[in-house]
Amino acid sequence: MSEARYQEASVDLAGIVQMLGDSLYSRPEVAVRELIQNASDAILRRRIELGDEAFSPAIALSADPGAGTITVEDNGAGLTDAEIETHLARIGAGATRGLRAASGDLGLIGKFGLGFLTAYMIGRKVELFTTPAAAPGRGFHFVSDNGLRYIVTETAPGPVGARVVVHLNDACRRFAEPDRLEDVVAGYCRLMTTPIRVQGGPPINLEPPWRAAEPGEPELRRRRRGFAFAERLEPTFEPLCVIAVDAPAAQGLLWLHDASTYGGADNRWLQVYVRGMMVARNKRELLPAWAGFVSGAVESAELSPTTSREDVKADAAFEACRAAVQEALIAGLRAVAEREPETWRTILRRHNQALLGAAIADPRLFEALRGAVTAPTTEGDLTLPEIARRSPDGLVLAPGDPGAVDVLVARALGRPAIYAERYGAAAMARAFAEAEGLEVVEIGSDAGRRALFRPERPSSPEAEARLRALFSAEDLTVAFARFEPEELSCVALIDQEQALKSFYESDEAERRIGAGVLQLARSLTEKIAPEAPTRLVLNLAAPLIAQLADAATPPPRAAAAAAALRAHARLATGGGAVGAEGHRGAIGALNAALGALLTEGEAHG
Amino acid sequence: MAEVDDGIWDWVHRYIWDLRLSDDPERRRMAEALIDFTSAAGQKEAAVVEAAYPELLAFVRGEQNAWAEVFVRHWRLQAYVHTPADPRALTVEALDLVQFAHGEAARDCPQRVCAIDDLNALYGQIDAVGYAEERLNLVSELLETTPTHFGCFMCLAVGKRDILVDLGRPEEAIECWRASLERSELLAATVAEADHYLEYWAWGLGEAHLRAGRPDEALAVLETCQAPKAYHRFTIDALSAEALLALGRRDAALARFKTALEVEDDALDATQAARLIAAMRAAGLVEGAEARPLAERLLDVAALAGGRGRVREAFDAAREAFELAETSGAEALMRRALAAMAERLPELRAPVGADAAHAEAAARMGG
Numbered sequence: 003m004s005e006a007r008y009q010e011a012s013v014d015l016a017g018i019v020q021m022l023g024d025s026l027y028s029r030p031e032v033a034v035r036e037l038i039q040n041a042s043d044a045i046l047r048r049r050i051e052l053g054d055e056a057f058s059p060a061i062a063l064s065a066d067p068g069a070g071t072i073t074v075e076d077n078g079a080g081l082t083d084a085e086i087e088t089h090l091a092r093i094g095a096g097a098t099r100g101l102r103a104a105s106g107d108l109g110l111i112g113k114f115g116l117g118f119l120t121a122y123m124i125g126r127k128v129e130l131f132t133t134p135a136a137a138p139g140r141g142f143h144f145v146s147d148n149g150l151r152y153i154v155t156e157t158a159p160g161p162v163g164a165r166v167v168v169h170l171n172d173a174c175r176r177f178a179e180p181d182r183l184e185d186v187v188a189g190y191c192r193l194m195t196t197p198i199r200v201q202g203g204p205p206i207n208l209e210p211p212w213r214a215a216e217p218g219e220p221e222l223r224r225r226r227r228g229f230a231f232a233e234r235l236e237p238t239f240e241p242l243c244v245i246a247v248d249a250p251a252a253q254g255l256l257w258l259h260d261a262s263t264y265g266g267a268d269n270r271w272l273q274v275y276v277r278g279m280m281v282a283r284n285k286r287e288l289l290p291a292w293a294g295f296v297s298g299a300v301e302s303a304e305l306s307p308t309t310s311r312e313d314v315k316a317d318a319a320f321e322a323c324r325a326a327v328q329e330a331l332i333a334g335l336r337a338v339a340e341r342e343p344e345t346w347r348t349i350l351r352r353h354n355q356a357l358l359g360a361a362i363a364d365p366r367l368f369e370a371l372r373g374a375v376t377a378p379t380t381e382g383d384l385t386l387p388e389i390a391r392r393s394p395d396g397l398v399l400a401p402g403d404p405g406a407v408d409v410l411v412a413r414a415l416g417r418p419a420i421y422a423e424r425y426g427a428a429a430m431a432r433a434f435a436e437a438e439g440l441e442v443v444e445i446g447s448d449a450g451r452r453a454l455f456r457p458e459r460p461s462s463p464e465a466e467a468r469l470r471a472l473f474s475a476e477d478l479t480v481a482f483a484r485f486e487p488e489e490l491s492c493v494a495l496i497d498q499e500q501a502l503k504s505f506y507e508s509d510e511a512e513r514r515i516g517a518g519v520l521q522l523a524r525s526l527t528e529k530i531a532p533e534a535p536t537r538l539v540l541n542l543a544a545p546l547i548a549q550l551a552d553a554a555t556p557p558p559r560a561a562a563a564a565a566a567l568r569a570h571a572r573l574a575t576g577g578g579a580v581g582a583e584g585h586r587g588a589i590g591a592l593n594a595a596l597g598a599l600l601t602e603g604e605a606h607g
Numbered sequence: 608m609a610e611v612d613d614g615i616w617d618w619v620h621r622y623i624w625d626l627r628l629s630d631d632p633e634r635r636r637m638a639e640a641l642i643d644f645t646s647a648a649g650q651k652e653a654a655v656v657e658a659a660y661p662e663l664l665a666f667v668r669g670e671q672n673a674w675a676e677v678f679v680r681h682w683r684l685q686a687y688v689h690t691p692a693d694p695r696a697l698t699v700e701a702l703d704l705v706q707f708a709h710g711e712a713a714r715d716c717p718q719r720v721c722a723i724d725d726l727n728a729l730y731g732q733i734d735a736v737g738y739a740e741e742r743l744n745l746v747s748e749l750l751e752t753t754p755t756h757f758g759c760f761m762c763l764a765v766g767k768r769d770i771l772v773d774l775g776r777p778e779e780a781i782e783c784w785r786a787s788l789e790r791s792e793l794l795a796a797t798v799a800e801a802d803h804y805l806e807y808w809a810w811g812l813g814e815a816h817l818r819a820g821r822p823d824e825a826l827a828v829l830e831t832c833q834a835p836k837a838y839h840r841f842t843i844d845a846l847s848a849e850a851l852l853a854l855g856r857r858d859a860a861l862a863r864f865k866t867a868l869e870v871e872d873d874a875l876d877a878t879q880a881a882r883l884i885a886a887m888r889a890a891g892l893v894e895g896a897e898a899r900p901l902a903e904r905l906l907d908v909a910a911l912a913g914g915r916g917r918v919r920e921a922f923d924a925a926r927e928a929f930e931l932a933e934t935s936g937a938e939a940l941m942r943r944a945l946a947a948m949a950e951r952l953p954e955l956r957a958p959v960g961a962d963a964a965h966a967e968a969a970a971r972m973g974g
Contacts, residue, residue: 267632267636268639359658362654362658401661401665422661423661423662423664423665423666424661424662425659425662426658427661428657428658428661429654429657429658448699498699498703499699502699502702502703502706505706506702506706511706514709514710515705515709516723516745516748516749517744517748518741518744518745518746518747518748518749519705519723519726519745519748521741521744521745522726522727522730522738522741522742522744522745523702523705523726525730525738525741525956526698526702526730527702
């Protein structure tokens, strides 16, 4: 039997590089970012390891479209030949990792030792020219075409630091265009503190407002700085106002969009930076769901980038950052409402619907917004206090598909009815009503109808009998109520429960619906006392009805008048209320009643 | 592994995709609103659902899309079924939806099954035991006609399992559940779906094992359950306490019992609470000074449940309140409990022993 032997696993470096490109990093341009990150860390190494504070750190990039190269140059610590072997040619053992382990987290960006390897994602050959700060009299040249085999030769020393030249492969030659390179660099690195130049131009760095803020500086200057920053970063909208984020978990700036957005449209946009490096292009989850009209940028040393540094981990630091952003946004909106009335008015005009949703989502915003946001009503957009003032008996909600009679009543009432189907309107109205101790009347609902048409008995049994005699019909149940407006003598309401009873106990239901469902449905409907599905509700407040109720002897044309009112009520409601003969039959009944009124009038001269 | 064609969702995905590709930003927004609305409904976030519902309903009606209307109205009801919500207010809507789903405009809509199951669930919330026979007939009928690769096949299977437990047929419930798991093509194809059903719906299986006299298996199942809401946590704690008690682990049962009762009254399933307290009382773990405040609380719970139309729960809570009150010799409480039982009796679908329990309690009062 052969002995067990230890074997060493092999590494397919080309496979790893491909995996980096295919699976770990979403875009090849991250290789440029990684090289800049290495340069930044090298500068920190020079300060930390070598205690050299006297130099002016700098990173410079250049692109040569003709040669198809990009060059990244820094005046950091550089690398000795031993360090080249240890850190560069040994995959996964980046210098930063050891330094971080020895010195703690001192602002180093790199961590995983993969950064330099990414150069092979975009380059067919990579060269490094370096003069180490630890040995400034020596220079080294490293060259490799695949990272697995390399040549290191000693050369004449140059300036302390490193210069990486990436000879781009065909697929990535576009990075050799200077404008393209500058866009990539600025996109990822503009908030870094080390000056970064592209093609010898001025530094692309941008000092974010949260680092530039000075104690006691005028509010106007702070705001202007915020606007300028937002305009530089924001890809789509102009900023309307700016809100600072200043918490232990995160610092940053938020801004509202100066554009009208509708309802729940989600245009959240938030860039996330860790130590000046952009790690997430749009981490909208850090903004509350209702903040569809907000953009921003935040920086946090606590967040943990993923391995690819293209996102951040959803850990406790992430949650703390989210909480800080939300708190800042809410406090900021309240501050704008209090101190910037013009801006606040513009915000309300632009984002009223989104703010309706926001107010429902957070009680503090509800308090700030309850008097300011408007709701769409049958009388135009009105604030909730104004709606309440015009609706002393309760806020009226009109559903998106109200019955005809409900619309008739709502308009006749002269009260604004809130369009409940519009985004956030119904929920905000209910929240406001609860806070103010007001009723909510939802027209078309049973509860709404009970609130609008308050049941009441006629003044005497004789009056009731007279009215029933005049208004009854085979397919109607006569009921009595008192409601506004008094000009409306009666309404025909379809009783939903009766309609369901009628359906589920019909032959049609037996044809369409399974036995099990029918059995269950009928167990409820059999408890409903049978009545006609249409209820004719007579308004005891109406002068006409009162006249008919009080007359001991019915007036000559009472029957015709009652028939006309009944037919009109059926037609106003429509649907099943029109009766078995349909709309034409109901119109015919109305005409017949009016004709009888005319005839009887003629007969009496 | 066969590719699953989940017909019940196919048309929904296509519809949302079409909305997303629309040139009209409002239709694109409705696509996202539909997704958020459905997600919120699945998580029983009723406030979020109600905020979006009027707009979504108006939108699908405006498009005259009957299938989408069935979908939206069903998912609105989903925010309330299997929760402590008042079922009565929703029953009329559920009946109306079933009627609509069987109408010409909504012909062949796959979500018709879901609308019927909503009705089934709501009746269960009114009087689970009283309506159990009708519900069993309904669910059995649906299971025969619902394709086994539909997600709602498993919803129906869960329903049938739990109805059988309500009917005191736990072994049959377990067998029914096992058979459904085997038949479900969805679970065979999709591990994630299997986990969902096994984690989120397992508490009913746990109860089945418990009622079948297998508390150890019940505990094993209950430990796998997810409990995203307080009323889920109560159910799992209550059943676990019963199981621990049945296993003779009295201290652990008592601890779990106390944990279970830490929830707010509106998160209690009053029937389960009554059953748990009865078991603890029978084991001598509730007596003396503890019995009276528990009886008071159960009467409050009974009133809350009754006010919400959960009439069986209200009766069961009042019944156990009577027992506890008698234990502590609190006559006034006994009278209140008896009155509460009497109030609910006529509201029950079928007595299922409630009339006999009331008569016996009244006799004990009179004696």
